[in-house]
Amino acid sequence: MNELKRTGFYEAHVAAGGKIVPFAGFELPVQYSSIVAEHTAVRTTAGIFDVSHMGEIFLQGPDALANVQRLVTQDLTKVKPNRAVYAGMLYADGSFVDDVLVYCLAEDAFLLVVNAANLAKDHKWIEGNVFGDCVCENRSDSISQLAIQGPASRDIVQKVTDVDLTDMKYYRFRQGNVLGIDAIVSRTGYTGELGFELYFDRSHSMTVWNALMKAGQPLGLQPAGLGCRDTLRLEAGMALYGNDIDDEHTPLEAGLAWIVKMDKGDFNGRSILEKQLTDGLTRHLVGFELVDKGIPRHGYLVYAGDHEIGVVTSGTMSITLKKPIGLAYVQHGFEAVGTEIDVEIRNRRMKATVVSLPFYSNTR
Helix, strand or coil, rough: CCCCCCCCCCHHHHHCCEEEECCEEEEEEEECHHHHHHHHHHHHHHEEEEECCCCEEECCCCCHHHHHHHHHHCCCCHHHEEEEEEEEEEECCCCCCEEEEEEECCCEEEEEEEHHHHHHHHHHHHHHHHHCCCEEEEEEHHHHEEEEEHHHHHHHCCCEECCCCCCCCCCEEEEEEEECCCEEEEECCCCECCEEEEEEEHHHHHHHCCCCCCCCHCCCEEEEHHHHHHHHHHHHHCEEEEECCCCCCCCCCCCCCHHHCCCCCCCCCHHHHHHHHHHHCCEEEEEEEEECCCCCCCEEEEECCCCEEEEEEEECCCCCCCEEEEEEEEECCCCCCEEEEEEEECEEEEEEEEEEECCCEECC
């Protein structure tokens, strides 16, 4: 059994009373005070998340752009330096190797941020697909990543960086300094709130954490764990690999057609997606709200009358909206907003309604 890793912020988590749990090969805090309190802080003031378990894989060289074009679904020829995109990295059958953030660092240099649980698989996949004059380098162990999310996040991060955040748009970033330390400062996140993510050398972890906590204290900044990260992302309608997207579903089935640029030329999985567009989809990932009382969970079955039509992939009681929400794959014909469905919870059918996504958004 592999020994669990610790990020550069482990001491901070313990000192703040974090409840440490195993997650994706790491010891990470699931919560500090409570999931509700931390979730509410992100929605009303700000929360700071240790997301150093995420993987960072760099592609660089004259053929780096051609490689990224083949690897992911987005069209990076239309993405200028200092911009990032959310994309799918697909197998030949159109299913997900992973969902990734792609940062255009320069015309010949890209950073792919991948899910922690998929890092080894992703790195192997990328290395196995690299061609031409392009170097693939996994720097995950040497990079720390923090996410500061919430309405006060801009004011907090601005106190510690020389990067001007005033007019930084969503999915933009700059390479600059945080406390004089080389860093990437990115306006991205996984919460549906205004937020920023910082990438820097692991050796500076505690220095940056302590400075952010000091800067954020007057503005209500709280440390936040994995528990509220999941409730926040679900309210924002964001997919979780292993639950909502995986190696059995395509981006089109997952409602992520917007990340697929079919006119960019060939890429892994393109022929299957083209066939789905021609033939039509047989299943769709949808958002739903329960009408009856209950909390939907991953794996619960979905019905229309007496017919099983799908399965819940994610579900929770929305802390912000005060109602039970979830995501589910349903058969074609039941995906339209307003469609009435039933979710089976503890052998009882609970009424639910298909709704538009996201459930909540405030990225402004």
